[in-house]
Amino acid sequence: MATIKVNGQQRDVSGIPADTPLLWVLRDHLGLTGTKYGCGVSECGACTVHIDGEAAQSCVTAISDIGDASVVTIEGLSENGDHPVQQAWKAHNVPQCGYCQVGQMMTCAAMLAANPNPNDDEINDGMWNICRCGTYNRIRDAVKTAAKEMR
Amino acid sequence: MSNSLQHTTLRQWIENARRETAIDPGPTSRVARRDFLKGIAAGSLVILTAKNGDTIAARADDLGTDDSLSPSLFVAIEPDGTVKILAHRSEMGTGIRTALPRVLADELGADWNKVVIVQAKGDRRLGDQNTDGSNSIRFFYKTMRVAGATARTMLEQAAASQWGVNATEVSTNNHTVYLNGVKKKLEFHQLVEDASKLRTPEPADLRFKSPNDFQYIGRKFPIADLDDILTGKAEFGIDARIDGQAFAVIARCPVVGGVVESYDAEAAKVIPGVIDTIELPRFQGAPLFQQLGGIAVIAESTWAAWKGRDALKIIWQEGPNADYDTDKFIATLKDTVKANGQVMRNQGDAVTAIADADRKVSATYSVPHLSHAPMETTCAVADVKTNEAGDVLSCYLKAATQNPQAVQQAVGPALGIPNDQVHCDVTLLGAGFGRKSKPDYCVEAARLSRILKRPVHVTWTREDDFRHDYFHTISAVHCEAGLDTHGKPTGWLMRAAYPTIASTFAPGADAPATWEAEMGLTDLPYDVPNVRVEVGKAKAHTRIGWLRAVCHIFQNFAVSSFADELAHAAKADPFKFLLNTLGDDRHLDIAALKLGNRGADPKEYPYDIGRLKNVLTRAANNSSWERHAQLPKGKGMGIACCRSFLGYTGHVVEVSVSQEGVVSVENVWCSIDSGTIVSLDRVHAQVEGATIMGISQAMYGEMPMKNGRAIHSNFDGFQVAKMIDAPKAIHVDIVKNDAAPGGVGETGIGSFAPALCNAIFAATGKRIRDLPIKNHDLSWS
Numbered sequence: 062m063a064t065i066k067v068n069g070q071q072r073d074v075s076g077i078p079a080d081t082p083l084l085w086v087l088r089d090h091l092g093l094t095g096t097k098y099g100c101g102v103s104e105c106g107a108c109t110v111h112i113d114g115e116a117a118q119s120c121v122t123a124i125s126d127i128g129d130a131s132v133v134t135i136e137g138l139s140e141n142g143d144h145p146v147q148q149a150w151k152a153h154n155v156p157q158c159g160y161c162q163v164g165q166m167m168t169c170a171a172m173l174a175a176n177p178n179p180n181d182d183e184i185n186d187g188m189w190n191i192c193r194c195g196t197y198n199r200i201r202d203a204v205k206t207a208a209k210e211m212r
Numbered sequence: 213m214s215n216s217l218q219h220t221t222l223r224q225w226i227e228n229a230r231r232e233t234a235i236d237p238g239p240t241s242r243v244a245r246r247d248f249l250k251g252i253a254a255g256s257l258v259i260l261t262a263k264n265g266d267t268i269a270a271r272a273d274d275l276g277t278d279d280s281l282s283p284s285l286f287v288a289i290e291p292d293g294t295v296k297i298l299a300h301r302s303e304m305g306t307g308i309r310t311a312l313p314r315v316l317a318d319e320l321g322a323d324w325n326k327v328v329i330v331q332a333k334g335d336r337r338l339g340d341q342n343t344d345g346s347n348s349i350r351f352f353y354k355t356m357r358v359a360g361a362t363a364r365t366m367l368e369q370a371a372a373s374q375w376g377v378n379a380t381e382v383s384t385n386n387h388t389v390y391l392n393g394v395k396k397k398l399e400f401h402q403l404v405e406d407a408s409k410l411r412t413p414e415p416a417d418l419r420f421k422s423p424n425d426f427q428y429i430g431r432k433f434p435i436a437d438l439d440d441i442l443t444g445k446a447e448f449g450i451d452a453r454i455d456g457q458a459f460a461v462i463a464r465c466p467v468v469g470g471v472v473e474s475y476d477a478e479a480a481k482v483i484p485g486v487i488d489t490i491e492l493p494r495f496q497g498a499p500l501f502q503q504l505g506g507i508a509v510i511a512e513s514t515w516a517a518w519k520g521r522d523a524l525k526i527i528w529q530e531g532p533n534a535d536y537d538t539d540k541f542i543a544t545l546k547d548t549v550k551a552n553g554q555v556m557r558n559q560g561d562a563v564t565a566i567a568d569a570d571r572k573v574s575a576t577y578s579v580p581h582l583s584h585a586p587m588e589t590t591c592a593v594a595d596v597k598t599n600e601a602g603d604v605l606s607c608y609l610k611a612a613t614q615n616p617q618a619v620q621q622a623v624g625p626a627l628g629i630p631n632d633q634v635h636c637d638v639t640l641l642g643a644g645f646g647r648k649s650k651p652d653y654c655v656e657a658a659r660l661s662r663i664l665k666r667p668v669h670v671t672w673t674r675e676d677d678f679r680h681d682y683f684h685t686i687s688a689v690h691c692e693a694g695l696d697t698h699g700k701p702t703g704w705l706m707r708a709a710y711p712t713i714a715s716t717f718a719p720g721a722d723a724p725a726t727w728e729a730e731m732g733l734t735d736l737p738y739d740v741p742n743v744r745v746e747v748g749k750a751k752a753h754t755r756i757g758w759l760r761a762v763c764h765i766f767q768n769f770a771v772s773s774f775a776d777e778l779a780h781a782a783k784a785d786p787f788k789f790l791l792n793t794l795g796d797d798r799h800l801d802i803a804a805l806k807l808g809n810r811g812a813d814p815k816e817y818p819y820d821i822g823r824l825k826n827v828l829t830r831a832a833n834n835s836s837w838e839r840h841a842q843l844p845k846g847k848g849m850g851i852a853c854c855r856s857f858l859g860y861t862g863h864v865v866e867v868s869v870s871q872e873g874v875v876s877v878e879n880v881w882c883s884i885d886s887g888t889i890v891s892l893d894r895v896h897a898q899v900e901g902a903t904i905m906g907i908s909q910a911m912y913g914e915m916p917m918k919n920g921r922a923i924h925s926n927f928d929g930f931q932v933a934k935m936i937d938a939p940k941a942i943h944v945d946i947v948k949n950d951a952a953p954g955g956v957g958e959t960g961i962g963s964f965a966p967a968l969c970n971a972i973f974a975a976t977g978k979r980i981r982d983l984p985i986k987n988h989d990l991s992w993s
Contacts, residue, residue, distance in 0.1 A: 078484055078516075085515035089459065094451040095444020097642070098514075099587055100674045104927040107587060135444035142443040150442055154434055154893055157901055158305030159441030160448060160587040160642030185936040191927060193587045193643050194305045195904025196897070197938035 065127050067091065068137025079125035084108045086124050087134060095135035095163050099191065106190030109164040109171075110134050116171035135163040138170060146170045149207035157194035165190045169204050177212050179204065218554075218714075219726050221808065222758075225717040226618075229500055233625035251330065253290040257366065257408040259359045260286050267362045267415070271408040286338075287316055287359050289367075293387060293401030295322045300332035301352075302343040302614045303437065304586075304641035304648065305901070306957050307894035310436040312348065312356050315890055318428040319360030319421055321384035322400075329436055334616025334636040342615040344649045344758070345810070346857035346955025349890055353953050361418040369413070370406035371398045385427075423950060432893040437640060449591035449612025449639045450671060457593055457667035458487055460660055461517040463524055464506035464680050467920035468499070468754050469531040472507060479523040480509050485516025489524070490663050492656060498719050499755045501622040503655045504680055510664060514671050534920040536753035538686060542578055545688035545750060548709040549576060553746035554723060557734040557805060560742030565703025569694020573781045575774055577691070578982045579766035580914035582684035583922075583930055584759050588612060588642020589677040592619075593669040594657035596627065607634045607658060612641040614649035622651050623658045634658075645760040645905075650682050675925040682757025683915060683922075685710045689733075689770035693740075699782025701793060703742040706733055708767065715752035722751045724763075727808050732767025732962070735807055737821055737855065738775070739795025754917065761902075761961035764856045765909060769983065772852035772966030777979065785841075786970065787832045787851050797822035812858055816952045823860045823885050827947060828853040830883035831862035834945055840974065846871065846992065847878075850970025852963040857955025859886035860947075863967035869975045873991035877907060877939040877968065884944070886959060887951035895956050899944045902960025908933040910965040911985045931986070 064071040065086075072091055082101075087093040087110070096119055099107030103118040110119045111133040138144050146166045156162045165188065172179065172187040179187060184204050192200070220228075252258065256272040272288060286298040297316050303309035313329050316322075332338055340351055364384050371389040372379040381392050390397045423430070440446040465471065477489040487510045494505030509520035566572055592611035598604055604627045613619050616636040624631035641648055657670040672680075687710035694703045712728060714721035724747040726734070733745045759765070779789035800819035802809050809817060832851060840849035846869050853862040866879040880903050889895050912931035916923045924930040969980040976992050 081515050085513055089513040098450060100927050102926055142439060147442045151438060156438065156441045157897055158641060158643040159446055162441055163444050188935045191932060191934060193585060193932065195901035197904060197935045198900055198942055
């Protein structure tokens with residue numbers, strides 16, 4: 062596998078061991094540091110990206126498993142940082158330290174693409190990412206705002 | 213632990229350690245004071261503070277290398293009108309990188325759109341940079357206002373002289389100086405040159421804005437880094453890059469104090485991408501902020517280093533802490549608090565008062581070790597340059613640190629260079645909670661870079677973060693009280709035992725220090741005639757550190773849970789019981805109680821019972837507290853209050869507990885009075901965050917240790933609150949108060965957990981005395 066498709070571009074990954082998680086390929090080889098490391102075992106969601114439009118934890122996804130799929134990271138979520146989810150996060154001043162918020166937004170964008178009108182239980186289930194600063198209540202509000210905008 | 217050691221403050225401990233380890237800079241050492249001016253345009257007006265504390269204004273060009281100037285908080289107004297403000301505290305989620313510059317900008321009359329925030333390096337001439345202890349606004353609110361007022365006064369004087377009027381006839385707003393009553397104005401960029409030639413105004417000549425005229429202070433505003441965070445451009449410590457850097461992960465002994473017996477370097481080196489393995493020595497003496505020691509694997513990517521580490525096959529000599537078992541230890545602590553300890557506060561005769569009381573109540577509470585677990589693990593990149601003989605020529609780090617001066621103080625001795633020659637830039641922090649004010653990870657990066665002769669980025673894996681934390685201590689607090697026939701407490705006794713934070717800084721420190729006991733115990737605010745507080749010995753077997761809210765976590769949990777137990781014993785309404793027991797509005801006698809008051813002047817920061825009663829009452833009113841008596845079984849409301857970090861909180865928590873025993877936090881009301889507020893929305897956010905962290909700590913928080921090892925190594929074992937645990941609503945009520953600014957970041961923690969457990973008692977009749985809640989069967993029928 063010489064290339065993978067990231068944010069619409071074919072990127073050279075030749076020479077990188079096949080078992081390397083996508084997270085470290087993005088961060089250490091491709092210079093895309095917006096995607097964050099949090100746990101390495103798919104427990105926290107900080108590393109969430111989209112693979113063919115679905116939320117995936119890049120820390121447990123080996124590059125050899127990506128094949129022809131299309132990877133989208135925060136750097137490719139929108140042209141100008143104006144995806145409805147990003148705008149909603151801004152309107153609610155969600156971030157405190159901000160570290161987990163990229164993963165939160167990627168989870169939210171994929172969730173809303175599949176379910177444009179989630180109720181509170183679905184938000185609780187869908188937004189499982191950990192935030193240690195404790196921004197959950199604002200995330201809940203921002204998800205609802207983004208959902209409204211996207212409908 | 214000798215008496216004198218016990219009364220030494222943490223700050224003094226660390227300062228002493230710094231003095232003992234610091235390398236003499238020698239007569240030829242010069243700090244590049246030009247660092248301050250890098251990126252500041254020629255001709256700028258700069259405001260700084262001299263060594264004697266005077267504020268000084270100057271032209272950037274004229275500063276040269278005059279060492280008599282020792283600039284503290286710093287603002288530059290460039291010839292084009294751009295205002296550059298130095299942020300010298302670390303941004304870890306509180307919004308401080310925006311809030312303090314906003315204070316300066318407000319007093320200056322600057323247009324925020326023309327303000328550029330410059331993140332400061334570590335430099336002790338800037339004053340305290342330890343973004344910790346909820347101190348930032350308290351320490352620097354006035355300094356920022358003086359700097360802003362100084363610059364504005366000079367701009368106004370320059371304008372007044374151009375117009376030939378007295379400076380009292382002009383005013384400033386939105387980057388513009390106006391001539392009052394006339395349509396004349398001059399913008400900042402038109403005044404910089406003239407202003408920079410003026411003498412610094414005398415302090416008496418400075419006019420400060422009235423709070424009514426504040427444009428930024430006390431308002432809602434977004435953080436400066438918001439757009440970068442939302443687009444993934446924000447640079448955290450894990451993202452810091454220096455050209456040519458290698459990536460390191462380190463295998464450290466799972467037991468603190470252990471050393472490497474053997475390992476297989478070759479097995480690591482055959483992993484593709486691995487460059488080398490390097491052995492780091494174990495720390496000497498007390499842990500301080502030294503490296504733990506172990507085997508570092510250096511590679512071309514984090515993942516390769518990680519795999520290399522897995523291959524090392526290390527055998528450890530685990531040392532004297534290998535028997536540490538927290539199940540046994542907590543039992544020992546509970547035994548310790550049964551017996552008399554060292555007296556820390558003694559007023560009247562609590563023992564006799566309790567013995568003679570109509571009704572006696574006693575309870576013992578415990579809280580286990582906790583981890584900080586910031587979402588970003590500890591990370592730093594270091595670039596150490598050496599000559600052929602291996603002497604250090606320069607040292608530069610970029611780190612997610614709460615305290616870049618601590619980085620200097622730890623890395624300097626490790627490399628054998630003066631602290632001031634360690635240059636440390638600060639990235640954004642993916643939270644800190646106290647972990648990132650302990651820069652052992654920076655020492656690791658610097659040592660490795662020196663040996664490898666290449667920049668090295670050290671990433672702690674999540675497993676490292678959990679296994680090798682500076683853990684929140686483990687504690688038992690015993691409470692006894694006597695009630696008279698009216699249900700009024702006549703005597704109150706508390707005994708606490710827990711390993712002290714001081715043990716991390718001085719071998720032999722084995723009992724709680726006065727500044728630890730003061731976070732909830734010796735500052736007991738209740739109006740009880742006979743009070744006694746004792747502490748017992750407890751030896752540390754791991755690195756003990758401070759975690760957001762520190763000893764308030766367990767001491768206020770005990771005190772406010774016990775107060776609720778007393779209310780129920782007295783058959784009183786818990787809110788009214790607290791209010792009555794707090795007594796008359798008054799100030800506690802801080803001097804008589806020998807409280808350190810966090811170093812704050814009691815005149816400016818009294819322990820004000822009236823303010824404590826006010827937040828308690830507001831929380832009760834906001835929650836419609838009177839409902840609590842009518843709630844059905846399985847639903848309950850709990851109440852608590854405390855003063856912590858010079859701020860006051862009252863909490864009401866409403867829970868429902870299912871018959872199966874599942875707890876849901878339905879609503880939280882928190883009233884907070886921390887005096888003057890700078891960033892309204894961030895104070896809200898900090899209280900919201902403290903609630904969620906309180907849920908993590910109370911519901912799930914525990915790091916058991918066996919065979920000297922932390923049992924959990926990731927979030928599957930060390931559980932924290934998730935969205936599903938978040939209350940339906942967190943109702944934050946900020947008291948408007950012009951009093952001196954107190955703390956905020958940690959203040960929202962102390963009264964939450966006891967209010968939650970008091971609510972669970974109200975719902976189920978089951979009293980939680982040993983956290984976390986998840987270990988208790990709360991089912992009912």
